Amino acid sequence: MTARPRTECGDDRIRPRPLHPAPRPGESLTSWLSRTCEVYSLTNPAHLLTGFDIAARDLDRYTAEPILTALAGRGAVPVERLRLMTLAGWTPWLLDSTDPVGCDFDTYVHQFSILLPADLSMEDRRRRTPTDDAWLPWVSAMGNRACPTCIDSLESSADITVRLLQQTSVLSSCLDHRCRLEPCSVLPGHAIFWDQVRFGSDERVPPVPVPAAVTEMDRRTTAALTTGWVDLRPGRVHAAVWFRLLRTVVDEVSTPLCRTGRWATRLVAIWRVAGYSRPPRTARVPFEGLRGDEQAKVLGAAAAAVTMIENGEIDAGGAHASLLCPRPYEPVDPGTAPTRSYYPAPERDAWAEVHAAAEAAIAAARVDPTSARSLYNFLRWGCRTARELDETVQLFVDHGIPLQHPPT
Numbered sequence: 091m092t093a094r095p096r097t098e099c100g101d102d103r104i105r106p107r108p109l110h111p112a113p114r115p116g117e118s119l120t121s122w123l124s125r126t127c128e129v130y131s132l133t134n135p136a137h138l139l140t141g142f143d144i145a146a147r148d149l150d151r152y153t154a155e156p157i158l159t160a161l162a163g164r165g166a167v168p169v170e171r172l173r174l175m176t177l178a179g180w181t182p183w184l185l186d187s188t189d190p191v192g193c194d195f196d197t198y199v200h201q202f203s204i205l206l207p208a209d210l211s212m213e214d215r216r217r218r219t220p221t222d223d224a225w226l227p228w229v230s231a232m233g234n235r236a237c238p239t240c241i242d243s244l245e246s247s248a249d250i251t252v253r254l255l256q257q258t259s260v261l262s263s264c265l266d267h268r269c270r271l272e273p274c275s276v277l278p279g280h281a282i283f284w285d286q287v288r289f290g291s292d293e294r295v296p297p298v299p300v301p302a303a304v305t306e307m308d309r310r311t312t313a314a315l316t317t318g319w320v321d322l323r324p325g326r327v328h329a330a331v332w333f334r335l336l337r338t339v340v341d342e343v344s345t346p347l348c349r350t351g352r353w354a355t356r357l358v359a360i361w362r363v364a365g366y367s368r369p370p371r372t373a374r375v376p377f378e379g380l381r382g383d384e385q386a387k388v389l390g391a392a393a394a395a396v397t398m399i400e401n402g403e404i405d406a407g408g409a410h411a412s413l414l415c416p417r418p419y420e421p422v423d424p425g426t427a428p429t430r431s432y433y434p435a436p437e438r439d440a441w442a443e444v445h446a447a448a449e450a451a452i453a454a455a456r457v458d459p460t461s462a463r464s465l466y467n468f469l470r471w472g473c474r475t476a477r478e479l480d481e482t483v484q485l486f487v488d489h490g491i492p493l494q495h496p497p498t
């Protein structure tokens with residue numbers, strides 16, 4: 091049951107609202123709806139959507155087209171822009187579908203093998219397969235996350251928003267400030283409450299810097315969603331390849347050492363460079379089911395693994411490691427330059443060509459009446475006297491051209 095907005099009357103389903111805050115870059119749909127509610131002193135986004143029951147819906151995951159159309163008509167924001175404020179706008183790049191039925195775990199996570207041979211730990215992989223039917227890649231049940239420095243730099247609380255990508259577990263840092271995203275609760279356009287700060291306290295959250303490898307990984311992830319492709323060392327790959335490749339590496343660095351044979355030394359090196367101990371739960375819980383701090387460590391290890399493979403610091407045993415490995419130097423045979431001494435260009439002799447043409451014309455005239463007539467007319471064209479004409483006839487006799495052919 092939805093209530094009508096207190097500030098309007100009549101057919102409010104089609105009348106544009108006079109005040110509608112523009113969506114901020116990367117803002118989620120519910121964040122924008124909440125900020126719009128602030129403008130109209132409404133307490134529930136459902137009041138903006140009279141006639142639609144949205145109470146039990148996760149609008150940031152998927153919003154039906156009729157709702158998007160209604161919002162576009164009232165808020166002067168195109169449907170396409172609104173759709174990109176939901177996870178459904180990022181299918182099939184980030185995920186195959188926002189419906190778990192359309193997202194197969196094994197297909198998404200294991201279609202590539204990067205760090206480890208695909209058949210090395212098949213049994214171990216099954217331990218991390220989700221047991222419920224609600225799994226979606228990079229989608230975790232967690233609260234909001236935000237960059238403390240970004241929030242501190244806002245001019246007013248009205249600018250507080252929720253960025254959709256920061257709420258997924260594929261991202262762990264702020265690209266602008268190269269610091270960790272911190273857990274919080276956000277009231278868009280109103281207030282933010284940090285988990286690590288006592289409620290009601292004015293204490294600020296200090297930004298925690300992240301390694302360069304994590305920043306680079308998050309930069310590629312952001313580029314994938316904004317440009318549709320990612321530049322890797324061997325070349326450019328589609329955004330969908332990047333997200334699946336990255337999820338594969340996340341699963342591989344989560345594999346217990348005892349399951350990785352001789353490749354265990356690479357995993358040890360990766361976690362040492364990342365600066366973390368592998369959280370024990372990573373061995374049996376899918377990445378999306380881990381806590382936020384556990385996910386940050388796994389992403390740090392994945393970032394370290396990608397960087398180490400790309401720099402040639404470790405070798406990778408997966409079938410698709412070439413997606414990250416720098417392309418080896420392959421000298422190209424310059425070939426043999428052509429030399430004129432072997433193929434001398436003949437000098438052109440114009441008179442020889444005239445002589446050859448005359449010989450060909452005479453040979454043709456001997457057997458072909460038409461050719462003989464053409465040759466006779468050509469030679470007669472230069473004759474000025476009867477004697478010169480007789481000499482032409484004699485020329486035909488001397489060269490064996492039948493006399494009956496030339497016209498008289």
Ligand SMILES: [Zn+2]
Pocket residue numbers: 237238239240241264265266267268
């Ligand atoms: Zn920031």
